[in-house]
Structures are given as structure tokens and as C-alpha cells.
Amino acid sequence: MIEPEKSLKKKDQMELDEELAREIEAEEQAELERIQKERVAQEEASIASIYEELDNEQAMMEANYELAANLQENEREATSIEEKSRRLAEFIRERKKFFAAQRAEATRNKPPTKT
Incomplete structure (x- = not known):
């Protein structure tokens, strides 16, 4: 390194130091901006993956809702068939009772025979 022949004055040295400090600050600022951009990109990627997972979960929930x-509906149909058969059996029992009651009444109301 070549040294200047005459030493710099204090004012000139301060200007050089300030310029060097500005350059270093600009480099650090550029590095910070690059790091921030990387972080933002990573956060956006993670948010996108979260939204994708949410979409998948929503699709699964909709499929489960349709399945349920x-x-x-199938259970209602099966229940309705069971209910219909139960009601039919009850109707048949009631009908048998009704006709048995009518036969009994007809037998009681029959006039006695002459001997």
C-alpha cells in the first residue's frame, strides 16, 4: 500500500471516514433488504402452503359432509322401511282384533234357537 506523501488534514480524514461509513452503511442496508426479501418470500411460501392445506381440509370436510x-338418507330409508313394516304388523293385529270382536258380538246377538 502506498502512503500519501503528506498526511491528510483532519478535515479531509473526517470526510474520507464519513464516505467510508456511508458506503458501509449502504452495503449493510442492501444486505438487510436482501435478508428481509428472503424472509418475506419464505413467509409467503409458508402462507401459500397453509392455504393449500386449508383448501385440502375444506375439500375433505365437504366430502365428509356429503358422505354423512x-x-x-340411507338410514332414513331403512328406518322408514322398518317403520312401515312395524305399522303394517300393528294394523294387521288391530284388524284381527276388530274382526274377532265383530264375530263375538254376532254370536251374542244371535237369537236363541227353538227347541
């Missing part, structure tokens, strides 16, 4: 609705 189909299962409930």
Missing part, C-alpha cells in the same frame, strides 16, 4: 348426508 348420504348415510343419513
